[in-house]
Amino acid sequence: MNKKAKALSIASLIVLTGMLAFTIFNFIFSFRTVKESAERLTRVSSVKKLKSVIEESSEDIGDHVLFHDTFIDSYSWAQRLLSKHEINNYAIIKDDEGMMYYGSIFASPLDEIDAITDNTAKLDEIVKENGGQFIVVLPPSKILYGVSSVDCNLPLNNPNAKMDKYLSELQQRNVDTVDIRIPFSASGLPITELFFKTDHHWKPVGAFIGTKYLVDVINSKYGYNLDETGYYTDLSNYDIVTYKDKMLGTHGRNTGMPYSGLDDFDMIYLKDYEGTSFTYAGYDSEGLVEEREGNEKECLVDWNELSQPPSYTQGVYATYLHSLLEHETIINKNNPDGLRILVCRDSYFSPVAYFMAPYVHEINLYYNQDEGAREEFMDKVRHDNYDLVILEVYPYNIKSRAVDFFEEDD
């Protein structure tokens, strides 16, 4: 063996030893995950389910690798050094200003809109038969005509055509709608103040603008006098505390902090919060997860999120109410005669519920992506008399799953 071959041989053995040592430490570190995966596999009752359980286990094992965040950061640095605008086969696109978007090489299909509209219209009928009001709320995406300055030659996942079609068909079926692109375009604010750079969600200020517009529409359509004095829909009555570099959004968690950077997070709460009194309860499929009582700051905010540094597991968007749960209930004890609202929603509605809570009595929220939650929601629609039922669907969730309320009926 010549010197070069010998050197290569030794080097290879050194690296192999290092790798084996790492795998041993990794096994110890992730032992619980591996054990849980193994137990999950042994509990599988059918071969059909086995494949999905295996996929789930693979994902779990991958998420619990030792120094996981270091690997994500390294990947992120590599993408940054290559000045990439596209990550993960166009899953995420970053423009030159650092704003991140959902990407796609395909145009969004519009053919399923008819079925989605049918289900939505059916829900509208049932609510109205029970004497309630029904409205569909569509928050905007970051690709906002007249506001976004993103280069449309980038392979972006542009949901506007889908939103336009859905809204148009609902209006033809006399279903009330709220298109929050309207106040956003009229706000005069740049897109960077309305949306996070590293996340698909709107910023709290954006959510506030959306909430104000929603309240105006509800009042004008149904004659309710929500926030009669305009106090709660006036941003000057709120304190805005900026937490610098606190937010690592969904896109940022998928691409890594070095690539995405961090967002500031503006916590907006009433100046006069001490007089408020609420209860909050959050449930997942196994039961009660969180219960709080107190004023707005104590009850409707999950301060845990803001006390942690940015991480790859959770973002501070979950500060409003809680991280997204299948079912959440807010009761305003100071307003027993106020409006009762039932909402089938996704994560966009969390800050909206927070902003609306002071001038309604009850907000009951169900997560539209969870089958069990949708069933409970329908049960409430049929057997409970809410004044107002809201279906809120964010643009990328305009899919049949979000309105799959009638499977059993079929």
Next chain:
Amino acid sequence: MVFSSVEFLLLLFPCTILLYYAFSFSRTLQNIWLFLASIFFYAWGEPLYVIILLLSIWVNWGFGIVIGNVSKERRKIPMFIACVINVGVLFVFKYAGFIVSEINSALESEIIPSINLSLPIGISFYTFQALSYLFDVYNEKVRPEKNPFNVGLYISFFPQLIAGPIVKFSSISEQIKSRKCSLAKISTGFERFIIGLAKKTLIANNLAVLADSVFNWSEFGTAIVDVPVVTAWLGMIAYTMQIYFDFSGYSDMAIGLGLMFGFEFDENFIYPYYAVSVSDFWKRWHISLTSWFREYVYFPLGGSRNDNKDLMVRNLAIVWLLTGIWHGAGWNFIFWGLWHFAFQLAERFFHFDKPENHLGLMRLYMLAEVSIGWVLFRTADLYQASSYYKNLCGLNGNSFINERTIFLIKENWFFLVLGFAFSTPITKDALSKLMKKVTRENIIADTAVYTITLGSILFLCITFVVHSGYNPFIYFNF
């Protein structure tokens, strides 16, 4: 399971190799352990179809015993039955759907109910390995294996189970029972494995994003998405490199892993894009498959060693038809096989299969022929292939270049350059010369440089794997 996954790199592989060497006192135990690890490896990706693999092992082991223990005259029938069973299973899963849909299409009605079976991963590879075992027993190159675990290990050995190289039983039968393991083999094997992993995760997967997006846009049609000429060429070049780095990377990993367990597999790729003719290309690309067809189809048919050139042409045509069919159930694959047949035949007849002059020009010719052929290979059918060819020539009402083309070049130039650089031996030789100058062949300096290089490459690969981004596997379709 795939090699470029966390569960393989950080769980199954270390567990397998550590226990393998813990069982060094018993070759039988080592083989059983490798067999069980291989079945687990396969079952992780195919929890249902692992049964077919196990049945294949058991049936072929049984037929091997029968064929090997009867006289030459009496072994034809069991051999025929065994071949029918193996090819039959492959046919049902891979080709029946296509045949049925073609018949129904020709008759313009669904006379035969359509068949939509998903393809078991690696079935083409392990079926050919099983057939190799039977042929070698039939031809008395080897004795039939009494121990079913040895047949099981040969057919299911995880390094080459799902994407080759296709190993002939006669070349490995002795190694199953009496191979030598050594630190030198372990180190060489691991180095090879890292190189293969890098080819796959760092180059192939990134070029796949470019190739897949362009080919997918082309499928929509110009009315929906314009695919400019330059973009179409970019896509074709990207796919040409993607398929090489994906497949050869996987072969490197397979050969490297095999070596770590003491098995020596033949090379499967020898810088095919450095070939000087199409004939030369096929001596460098997927060598194990061409070798299999040569030994078990071409030579038994008479090969080219006869005076009747018509027979030679016939034999070549059969091999290329089968090569195309092996790769996929579709007319595009058949045409792809015949495309290469036409060029190889022309080279033989006009004597430019082994050129000695104008090598640069010959390489360009070879690259053009191969790349254009890959379009047939990549597209879903002949219609999509023709549409793509029209895009390449600007005959689809498509533009020459647009903003998105510039975007694609800016996003992918690094991987295209990397692909060009490492698809020939020039870069490797240049790097070796650079090393000599830097370290002056001092063993400590050499070791340090190699350790840092291999360690960094491995770290980067694991980084991309942990991030679990886009990870397609082209040859999984076979």
